Amino acid sequence: MSNAHAAVTPNGAVDVAVLGGGNAGLCAALAARQRGASVVVIEGAPREFRGGNSRHTRNLRSMHDRPTDLLVDAYTEDEFVADLLRVTAGRTNEVLARRVVRDSADCPAWIRSFGARLQRPLKGTLHLDRTNVFFVGGGKALMNSYYAAAERMGVRVLYDADVTGLDVVDGRCTCVSVALDGRLHSISARAVVLAAGGFESNLEWLKEIWGPAADNFIVRGTPYNTGKVLKLMLDLGAQPVGDPTQFHCVAVDARAPKFDGGIVTRLDSVSLGIVVNAHAERFYDEGEDFWPKRYAIWGRLVAQQPGQIAYSIVDAKSRGLFMPSVFPPIEARSIRELANPLAVSPDALERTVTAFNRAVCSGSFDHAVLDDCRTRGLTPEKTHWARALDTPPFWAYPLRPGVTFTYLGLKVDERARVLMSNGEPAENIVAAGEIMAGNILGQGYVAGVGMTIGTVFGRIAGAEVSRHAVA
């Protein structure tokens, strides 16, 4: 194993410094290197955990006018843009959004050119077979291919490297300060790519916004997205974009690790039973909609409950109907018995379940469609897939909000240049990936678009900074 870390002295001049070694950073590094620039990637994580949140991803959204070897039918530019406008409720820069969409068509070929492999959707995600290509082995395998290509091409990678400062004068960055191996280094670069992600793993920052509730949040991805580079740039007068208080959040198993639990901590039993809070009360229609939408709202719903905890409760009828969870269910023979390990009042839980069971109207259960199994006379109602909880054993899964990414970012132009407070683009500072995704994704989410933004803007950023390279 070659370790660039040991082989280089970080001090010295380089054409391009890329801050952050996730998907966007690597795409920028590779694109700049292909154009002849000398490149150093400054990655905050150790080698084993490199790749930012990209190591937890699995697919990328890609437009196409006709079927490809991986995608069926067509997913046109207009349809993709319309999807973005819908999920963001208009909080998007349409010029940048359209650029991302147009360039997304070429992303699969770009990915494959570095030896990474793509596949059709995984089992159970067939609703994405028109829109998303999947990475064989997931995002970490993709990142391995990018890193291997970067090393082959002579890109230097510094791992475990902490960016502590940027020298920026009049929109021009001349030097990046990096703490590495307990020493402070200065890297002078002709241009800088900011690709260091959002601030979702900075618990202090989350607490400033959300108060003590943030203590109960689980961060689904990398612990290295501290928002340090984002903050440095905002303090240096870069224009912000995106809601500074908001983050994308899904319901995850409360037993998940504080950081880095990724995809396996998600829980998808919600629609099959009921969800109660710490007072053993229901608080939202569990049967409102299918997985993609449901998935996106339940994190926030749980975040609004006392103690930021909730419990998904199902009975034996639902066994095997949802994606297996990595944590075992809390099991009991009766609802009363179930209350104990959940630390909710047995009386209250029994009341809630009894009221729910009485309100269930008979219908024909079909989890594949919005069926006619619903309750009548409850607040809130359960509008689909409502079946009485009457068949032991009963299972419960504790839920907490799982933060995926934050929306606050740096405003950029179509060349990925960071816009400063005077309205002018920075001369040699560009941004790519989550740190600027808020330009396109002001709110909401649609599967695989984060990787699309990172890939497209990584390439744009890499091409832009390579202009500054010594020929």
Place this chain on the structure above:
Amino acid sequence: MLSPEALKQAQHVLTVCNACRYCEAYCPVFPAIENRTSFAKGDVMYLANLCHNCGECLYACQYAPPHEFGIDVPRVMAEVRVASYEEFCWPAFMSRAFRQTATVIGPVVGSIVLAWVLRHFVQSSNSQGADFYAVMPHDDMIKMFGVAGAFAIIVLLAGLVRAMRSFGASVMSGFSRTAWRDVLTLRHLHAAGDDCTADLDVRTPWRRYFHHCTFYGFALCFASTTVAAVYHSVFGWPAPYSYTSAPVILGTIGGIGLLVGPLGLLVQRGRRDPKLQDPAQGTLDISFIAMLLLTSATGLLLLVARHTGSMPVLLFIHLGFVLGLFVTLPYGKFVHGIYRTAALLKYASEERR
């Protein structure tokens, strides 16, 4: 034997895999995981034998050590695999051979070789030319190897039956073209495409090439012996056969394959990332590789020197190794081929459902 702790660890790993599914496209192990919601002992042993230890899923895994989930599928499957060899072993008391190959099988082999060499060297020094049967009568040879071969086949069959039962595979699952293609091409040894995984960024085709040399070399040697037996008993054509005869050509090509293949595997083994391997399997792998090498090397030496005075000694040494190989086949690494085949057949039958 598969300890409760090892079973539990494997179940933890498989549960994480089942909730993630990113590795689905690598090999049959992951689709087979997705077909299940829980993993009983038989399932775990089936999945372990379905795994060809290609290694791709370790490097792709976002939960691989040092992540706190510590997911290392190739390593855990390798550990379960050895335990499954012990579980399927007949008679049961012989299962200890899988963990103490060097100490148990080594002396067995050694003593067989020594005994033969000493006993016959004295009686049969009157041989002329390249007549093996003047050194050891044909019928004696047939009896000796018939008994050893029958023993190996019976014990291997007993293991196969136990494995199929444990995997929940029916006899009918034997009829699958896909499964047999995968067995014969070793398709799942290289889930990365055409190349096998040696380390994070190292992909080469050599592991597969050397395995093919070994497997097909073994098959050709077996064919050579069979053809020779048919020549002798059906057509009455006695050995020795010329360099251009079928038994000698088959045996020579096979012998070279069986020399190059195991040597290459030994080298490849040393170059592979230790994280992909179960250290407890070292003796198992190396003793089998050594037996194959010694068998082919002595065989080729015998072929070259069959017209010299050292033929009788070489013959007994070679026969000693062949016999040792036969007798130890069911208690060494050879069984992996049997159980992998059983697992692939089972997988093909699952896919058809």
